[in-house]
Amino acid sequence: MTLDPDVLRALADPMRARIVELLxxxxxxxxxxxxxxxxxxANVSNHLKVLREAGLVDAEPCGRFTYYRxxxxxxxxxxxxxxxxxxxxxxxxxxxxxx
Amino acid sequence: MTLDPDVLRALADPMRARIVELLxxxxxxxxxxxxxxxxxxANVSNHLKVLREAGLVDAEPCGRFTYYRxxxxxxxxxxxxxxxxxxxxxxxxxxxxxx
DNA sequence: ACGATACATCAGCCTCTGCTGATGAGTGCA
DNA sequence: TGCACTCATCAGCAGAGGCTGATGTATCGT
Numbered sequence: 384m385t386l387d388p389d390v391l392r393a394l395a396d397p398m399r400a401r402i403v404e405l406l407x408x409x410x411x412x413x414x415x416x417x418x419x420x421x422x423x424x425a426n427v428s429n430h431l432k433v434l435r436e437a438g439l440v441d442a443e444p445c446g447r448f449t450y451y452r453x454x455x456x457x458x459x460x461x462x463x464x465x466x467x468x469x470x471x472x473x474x475x476x477x478x479x480x481x482x
Numbered sequence: 483m484t485l486d487p488d489v490l491r492a493l494a495d496p497m498r499a500r501i502v503e504l505l506x507x508x509x510x511x512x513x514x515x516x517x518x519x520x521x522x523x524a525n526v527s528n529h530l531k532v533l534r535e536a537g538l539v540d541a542e543p544c545g546r547f548t549y550y551r552x553x554x555x556x557x558x559x560x561x562x563x564x565x566x567x568x569x570x571x572x573x574x575x576x577x578x579x580x581x
Numbered sequence: 582a583c584g585a586t587a588c589a590t591c592a593g594c595c596t597c598t599g600c601t602g603a604t605g606a607g608t609g610c611a
Numbered sequence: 612t613g614c615a616c617t618c619a620t621c622a623g624c625a626g627a628g629g630c631t632g633a634t635g636t637a638t639c640g641t
Contacts, residue, residue, distance in 0.1 A: 425589085431589095432590095449589095
């Protein structure tokens with residue numbers, strides 16, 4: 384299992400991480416996120432685009448609103464890749480390649 | 483469990499992700515990583531500094547060499563935070579705050 | 582039909598960050 | 612002691628990415 388740079392990069396930004404944490408609790412539309420984060424609308428929209436393209440978030444148009452929903456499977460994939468990496472590291476913690 | 487931006491940012495870079503994957507198999511010194519990645523020595527050294535400051539890697543000076551070892555606990559912490567975030571998202575997948 | 586609202590996109594600016602060549606410190610070998 | 616090697620750090624540069632104001636599109640209420 385190899386690490387996905389796009390997903391990790393999307394999660395690495397503090398504002399996007401905050402959005403992900405907010406969306407973990409409930410589905411929210413952009414105006415909610417603008418209100419919660421205090422950021423400008425264009426800024427939030429840009430971050431949501433990054434999260435969407437990384438596959439971390441689904442957009443659900445609903446009238447003139449757009450609800451955003453977190454994709455737990457995407458989060459779980461990253462968690463698994465990091466977990467298995469930690470496991471292999473633990474297993475070979477004493478191995479050291481000679482110079 | 484909140485997401486650690488420093489650790490995620492450290493993992494988000496492709497070259498650093500590659501270094502982490504290499505270190506998951508065995509402890510390596512900088513010259514090994516320079517050889518494996520094909521990057522310049524200064525570049526690798528900078529990436530290792532970022533990984534070190536994020537707590538993802540331990541440096542073990544050994545004569546004129548410096549061995550780097552992955553810290554599985556740090557990796558597991560990120561994995562757990564992402565996993566619990568995925569769990570809470572799954573549990574409340576139908577909740578939607580009204581506009 | 583018109584105004585208000587929600588959202589996306591764009592161009593411009595600015596900061597951050599990764600890459601490189603050069604230099605310096607520390608270590609081991611002849 | 613002198614030389615080669617490993618590694619860290621620095622200054623400089625170039626590219627990426629985040630923030631903002633402005634504009635465009637679509638939808639709802641009156």
